[in-house]
Amino acid sequence: MGTFDTVFQVDESLEYLSPRRAGRAHMDYYELAIEAGIAGLILVACWFIWILTATWQALQKLNWMALAGAGFMACCAAQSMLSFPLRNQAMLAMAALAVLLVRLGLRDKKGRA
């Protein structure tokens, strides 16, 4: 992880070369695929499945707390198409909070998931 800049340099075009480095891919799924390969993509797929399942359950129960968390994560997933929101530490912490909201929201009153 964290090797995008290095890998990108190998195919960087001389035409667009400048002192500024590419840094990030501005498409987090691409960057994850480059850095972590199939393993990274499988991990993302697992998160997608979890979020979709959780959203479906939240809709069934009409649990607003879980829906808020799921909505936040859906926004992060959408923004990751054009940027890298979860590579920002503050956003990562907020995403962790969103996971918690979904998890706690979907628990029944006895604390079972």
Add this chain to the structure above:
Amino acid sequence: MTRWLWYVFTAMLALVATGVELDRQARRDPELAAWVPAPFRSFAQAQMVVIRLERGEHEAAIREADTLVRRRPIPAESLFLLALAHYDAGSDGVASQALAISGERGWRVPQVQLAMIRIALNTGAIDMAASRLLALWSIGVDPQLLENSTRAVLAAPGGPEAFGKIVAESRFMQDAVLRSAGGYTSSGNYARMVHAAIAQGAEFDCAVLQMNIRSIQREGHKDEARMFMAPYCKNST
């Protein structure tokens, strides 16, 4: 039991994170490299090679460079350090191979570009020398280094024309080269370079161009000045 397993897991995660962060920081603080535990050395490994080279420990430098290339095989820097270690140890064959491969790994390591310019000039591969020179201009290197390299390439046969052509393809460097390259070479070479760039479609700032043209004229090179002034800045005085 589960709770203790969780504590152990988080403690191990913290250890790994500390090792990785120390390694990344070693890029900026080379003195940290020796403090990075061996399994975590990646960026720090490059510093370890440099330390061995500076101490003149040839065999150790090769060992460290081999480890570096195993851990970070893609960056040009890793292969360049491997080449340096082998040059120092006297094994020129391996060094040349490593240098050639590092030259194919992008444009951002100045030492690699300098080495490739030298090789290209020695072998007459002037287009390659021009490309590597443009890379030095583009990434921003020490001005003295840039001046020496520019002087060498533009003084070579066909150098001004080759550099002019490649500059025309750059999106960001045309004006910088136009403004500064004149100071690094003769008026004639500068004029030929600008002429080649214009012929290749470069779009220079006419005001800067005129300023340079006047400077060339003042030095008594009126013919060279006319070479590119007439077709490009048609409405200029």
